[in-house]
Amino acid sequence: MTTLPPTPSAPSTSPATAPDAGRYDVLVVGGGINGCGIARDLAGRGWRVLLAERDDLAAHTSSSSTKLIHGGLRYLEYYEFGLVRKALMEREVLLKSAPHIMWPLRFVMPHDPKANFLRPVWMIRIGLFLYDHLARREVLPGSEGVNLRAHKVGAPLKPQFTHGFVYSDGWVNDARLVVLNAIDAQAKGATVLTHTAVVSAQRDEQGWTAQLQSRDGTQRTVQARALVNAAGPWAESFLRDVARPARGEALATRSLRLVKGSHIIVPRVFEHDHAYIFQNPDKRIIFAIPYEDRFTLIGTTDVELEGDPGQAHIDAKETAYLCEQASRYFKQAIRPSDVVWSYSGVRPLLDDASGDPSAVTRDYLLEANHDAGAPLLSVWGGKITTFRKLAEDAADELGRLLGDQRRAWTEGAHLPGGDLSAYIGKAQRPDTDFERFVVELQRRHPWLSAALARRLARAYGSRVDRVLDNARSLADLGAEVAPGLHEAELHYLRREEWAVDASDVLWRRSKLGLHYTQGEQQQVTQWLAQAGAQTKRKVA
Incomplete structure (x- = not known):
């Protein structure tokens, strides 16, 4: 049985996400779907945002879902009508925003x-x-x-x-959904740091001073006017062990x-x-x-x-x-x-004293704390289907806390790669639009096999041009490191999607690990290790 590779231990560097030495408006802690969604929404409203993720994007809960965009039919049994309605309303909003990764x-x-x-x-x-x-x-x-x-x-x-x-x-490719939100956040001005832990966060009346630590032990200090705790399963322990209030007392938390x-x-x-x-x-x-x-x-x-x-x-x-x-x-x-x-x-999940784990609410709670210092917003609970609405609500609340309400924008906006109009013209239906896109992609690049064209279309949508990078033949994509995986795609994933090692590529940016033998997985591991070593030498 294939097993998930261990969490990588080598340090990560990316010129596209070099830290800004200045101040930020908001520090977002956590690179899952909620953290990346909030960072995207805030950046799109013009806030200066820093997102810090201890591991890879979607390394935990957000790549381990059942991969459904759904209202939650069974939640009706628990009278969760508000949650179900909210999720049902979001289904088609999401399907239209990224028809390549959702259908x-x-x-x-x-x-x-x-x-x-x-x-x-x-x-x-x-x-x-x-x-x-x-x-x-x-x-x-x-x-x-x-x-x-x-x-x-x-x-x-x-x-x-x-x-x-x-x-x-x-259906949704959950890990890619997270990455697309991070890409859009960065495109709108956010700084995204992966493999970077927030080891301390001190609050005072003016803001937060946070100590960040990369996996190689390098530390840096950043300041932000507000902090978002989107640490998912670690949200409770972050407040208990990392965040420090202005007067030294423990921050109030909730039971998860x-x-x-x-x-x-x-x-x-x-x-x-x-x-x-x-x-x-x-x-x-x-x-x-x-x-x-x-x-x-x-x-x-x-x-x-x-x-x-x-x-x-x-x-x-x-x-x-x-x-x-x-x-x-x-x-x-x-x-x-x-x-x-x-x-x-x-x-x-928020602890509602239910004896049955299946009956615990999947709804979210945004809890603001600003009585004794700079704003703190903690995200409790939630489900992947409602991430966009959660992020919008969070950005609205942060605007209120910072005294500057700014207009919401994500409803109706495409995620990166989701606007297929340059290939197919005016959108009609998300599912049929994607099929038209695949046909046009193959027409423009007849040297791509049908299987490879469809896989690239599913993964990258209209951003596939960045992967192909003006290639005119299969040889232009570089060596085939593993079946159907060429150097050009690996370069793209390292350059623009924060991929560092084989875990990131084979089990989150794609599920190619499921199709590869152990030997083929090892070829990808070796290629990425060599590419990382070359990058280190250039930086040095």
Whole structure:
């Protein structure tokens, strides 16, 4: 089974993110989806922003989601109507902003009236009616019943599942979503520092003085008028151990419930393009989703976590659980031995005293603290679907705290690579726009294989021109370091996307590690190590 490479230990440097020695308006701590989204929004409003991330962008929770842009159908059971509506409203906003990394996905919910652990049909119909109508839809089709005996989606299922329901949500490449927000933040003037920890942050009446430390031990001091704590699973410990108030007393914090969600990847179980949502006897649900063409993603679990979130990993019990639940539905039994890769993420959920981790709210809370010094804004909870709205709310609040409200701008704005008009003209629908883009990309670069053109289009959208860099043949992309991965792409990832080593490239900027042998992964590791050494020599 392929395992995720360890966290890199070599120092990172990037001319594009050299630290500004001056003062900032806002220091954002944390390079996950919330931190990068907030930095982007603030920079777009003209604030001077510094984002500091201890590891790589999306190194933890934000690259370990189920990778869905969804309202959260099951949250209706917990009467989270406000959260579901907010998320439903965001789905199409996000799909239109970056059609290369997000696209519509139809979900199948099989039903067996003899299975007493399934929700009754009347309840499902009411839930889907609410899901269809809580927010306006322009792109995504509504729900419908389906005869599983006659439809292609019934073929992989056991024969007792004769009827079901189909509804719409969306899919997202979560790690790339984070990187695109960071790219846009930097393009709008923000400074983005990866592999840089905030080791202390002292507050006074005028602002914050923070000590930053790179992995090579180099330290620097920066000042900011306000600080955003977007440290995700570490948000509580950041306030407790790093941030220091003006008068020396401990900053008030909140209790987070750290819930581990694990996923397994198995060889492709079905051929069609729909996903499945399965109801389990414990009243939880799991998804089975087409993944990377050749695989099926199955998840997730909800397990209370004790200890360091950075060390979270799937255990044998979780693997067995996911296999068992999926095997209730699929004709083809899923076994632990089928698993080719797995990953775990830690959700930092607000502790609402719920006994069931699945019932803990996925909504967010922005908590401002400015009574005894410079503004501090802490981000508690949240889900990837609502990141843009969270960032907008955070930027609005920071403007209020800094005494200078500035206009919101991200709704309707494209993320980097998401504006395909230079290739296809006026946008029509996100899903069909992308397919037109792939056709045009291949027309302009007929020397690209169909598979490579589609992969590059999915990863980079209209920024693919920066990767190809005026290449007129495959040879112009440089050596093929691993199958389908050329030097030109690696240079781009190092130059413009903060990639340092193989973990960044193979498991976050892409999922090529899933397709490569250990030897091919090692070739990428060696190439990046040599490129990093050359950069160090040039700097020296």
